Amino acid sequence: MNAPFPAPPSSPSPSRMRLFCLPYAGGSAAMFRRWPEHLHPDIELVCIDPPGRGRRFAEAPLSDAAALAGQLAEELAPWLDRPFALFGHSNGALVAFELARRLHDRQRTPLAFIASAKNAPSLLAESSLHTLPATALLEAIRGLGGASAGFFDSPELVELMLPVLRADIALGETYRHRAAPPLPALLITLGGTRDACLRGPAIDAWRREFDGPSIHREIEGDHFFIDQRPEAVIAVLNEQLPKLLPP
Template sequence: MECDAGTATATLARRHTRHTPQPWLRRFGPEPTQPAARLVCFPHAGGGAGAYRPLAAALADATRTHRTGPYEMLAVQYPGRQERLHEERVEDLAELAERAFRAVRPLADRPLTLLGHSMGAVVAYEVARRLEDAGTGPAHLIVSGAWAPDRVRDRAVRLRDDDGLVEELRRTRGTDPRLLRYPDVLAMALPVLRSDYTALETYRHRPGRPLTAPVTALVGDADPVVDVPEAAAWERHTRGPFRLRVFPGGDHFYLTAHWPDLAGHVCEQPLPEPRVPLSPPVPALVR
């Protein structure tokens, strides 16, 4: 769970991000005219859509290597950070998932993969449940560095003082330590982090049917937050195929060294036939 430096540099993020007509989704790279599939990514606590920018380039390379049709990759931008900095943050994970679901649902006219890291994995799971309830379930759910939803712990990180939050950032190693020396950066980033931990730590799993979509759980074997058995517990939350991948030597933010591997995994997944377009049709999601 990272203090996303992009939160402190929203202007720079705006220069390199292709905005969509509504604030919840960001696109990195060109928009395919006829995407074969879509990948929607959900950020970790304290993070923003910009955390997934390196994956966009890796995915473009992987589609050429695997000779798959073009993927349209988008990332969810939660309120209260980066270019949404002045919007009210959402401190209830169910509400966050519901609002993200409304933004993502029109994208399900193409095979849809959801990817979430840490807190984002739980948000992605809740969005997947809502999509399946609506009859537009995802083709695949990828969860990274996250407890299974019925095992989410309340570690009371949200109740720590600012020094305690900074210590958590140091422990998870997701933030350049040099950024933590700047009071202006911390003044902007720590309230976002605290709100996200509030959403995650007060979340309570709602029992229900397991997903039918395949689920892949990813974890680093040196993750100080989530261990391998906790990641493996995601298997109980799907009736579809389940795969567990453990990355050796990987801490909580192991993905930063494995974007090409992750992109290849996305492209290797078999895709169902596209659905009939929803009504109203999917917006152009213009640049």
């Protein structure tokens, strides 16, 4: 099931766990649209559209990870009536991490945290790509990959999405890590075989943020392996998450 977040749950769900998923920069809940039919029946998928995309297109995008995580923590309150896990890909993993900390402060700790294709928060360095003029920023985005060629060929689409992309990039580039006690949750890190952002030092740094078992898996693909091999990502989730539930 793909639940209608941020609206409160509209009907009882037979699932025993909820999986909250956050997309990469410029992405939306639509990137997870085919997941429900492949997930374990105990897992209810809740796709999170950050402000500025999907169901929330009319809302202004947020460029601060702490502010976005704080807003999402409030909105998730009606959904936390059962065990849950948090998943984020790339920038989504950074937001999910800040969200996990805020939920833990409210005595609502995830059973598992899945960091996909993202360097550890403590290793992120400030940068200024988000301050570039529009043309230069678009060229930089083209170099990063992930956006289709049709995106750059559509001035209307660029005009609509560039503020969202700029805010998302700023969110990562201006992030400041703060030390805090490790979270008592299973950590799963996922890296692409052709992506350098999640290797040994980054995996170790992620592990220092959690006080629980950790698992690392390599998925065939580049930084956007989540689009190229979604079935491989889902297979890891189906393998690991149901184990966390009582018999």
